[in-house]
Amino acid sequence: MSEHIDSLNDLQIMARYNRWANQRLYDCVATLSDDEYRLDRSAFFGSIHATLNHILVGDRVWTSRVIGEYSGIKSLDEILHDDFAALKSARTAMDEHIVRLVDRLSVGLDGGLNGEVRYRSLAGGPKHASPARHVFLTLFNHQTHHRGQIHCMLTQAGCENPPALDVIIMLREFADSDQTI
Template sequence: MLIQHFQMLSRYNYLANCRLYDVCSLLSDVELKQTRPAFFKSIYVTLNHIMIGDRIWMGRFTGKEMSSQGLDAILYDKFEELRAARVLEDERITTFIDNLDDDFLKGIITYKNNQGKIYSDPVNLLLAHFFNHQTHHRGQIHDMLTETEITPPSLDMHRVISS
């Protein structure tokens, strides 16, 4: 059951990102990068942050931990490059989650966070955090979109998955 739950979250992640990027593509570069009252200060930096987080966690899940360039780094200067990378990352996430097994879910991952502190946590908790992190920051972007003339998309899970 837990594997199916994570597969549902993976599908939601993919579809929610598609909706969000479709709407963000309607904004100008200036609007995307405009400083706003949010933790990562703009829609664009927050989109990049989600990608950074996804890559860090996917590296931990696959045993190929990567060093962080900083949680507010800009990985791609152009929106369309970021969007293309997002599609590839979501495909990678989906493939990984589609191939989960019970042994992996019962495991523990030891990793070093961005401050250099070592943690050991259960995989099932880390996967839940992984998807929650994405949802949390998509919510921040959704809020920033309300400050534009673009209507934010519905990101309610039961509406996104069933449409």
Template sequence: MIQPAYCRAMARYNRWQNAQLEELLQPLPQAELRLDRGAFFGSILGTLSHLVWADQMWMSRFADSPRPAGGIADSPEVCASFGAWSAERFRVDGQILTWAEEVGHLDLLGELSWASGSTGEVMNRPMGLCVAHMFNHQTHHRGQIHAMMTAAGLRAPVSDLAFMPEP
């Protein structure tokens, strides 16, 4: 379904997107970042925190790293501040980049099994589908952040994959 080159490209895209968000959001007061804007995870910071939590969860399944604490309902509070988000995002993006550089064709085959907190069931899905989902999930929620930024009159990041700078 997917190839290691896809994983590397999407890991770079993820880091590029998060770096832009960090630059554009860093000047905002904490209250603006925590303001409930009607998104699924409420605020910009809540959505950013959920993404950190979800990426930690997927990497715990792909790379046998520690699972994050709590569940989906707790995820908007994983990062108590923008500074905490920035530090954890940098760490998790590094983990995703390292994993993507090391993943091989055989690693993307077969099935992944995990106990899903959201469904309450043991899930079995193709590994390639799960990896594609992680990257798609990132894009989905960053799109929500983009919309919140635009609605607030803020400059939003360039999100077109075709415009990602070359390495």
């Protein structure tokens, strides 16, 4: 591994992994026709389009909770961007936001990764509190879960080579090219 990769903690690596995986996934999705992109494939959120929006919804909800702001999200199936280009741009911005936020917390700023995040589910109910590190584990796991669904839908759409999305592949790519992540 490169010295830079070894100097990061696991959540920092996961933040960079998510940025990398989302870029690869969006690049593949961009090759689909609009009809294939929006086709209801009987997945939990229906289409690739709706599932990509849902991932962004989840990220907005969780990151807003971490920084103590209101997300403005009303439902988990909210369509934030109907246009693919706008959704991709918002995804890129969110991925950069997640990397910066995890980096800040990793060095102890803004309460650090053990800082308590207070929140209530979108459905209401009791208040909850979790360390920021657990919030990010949830966010990363949520993305991975839904990227897997999209990967399956890409296969259904006839994509011959859906992208490999394993963390170890990203780590090897960056180590082999001596890029910074």
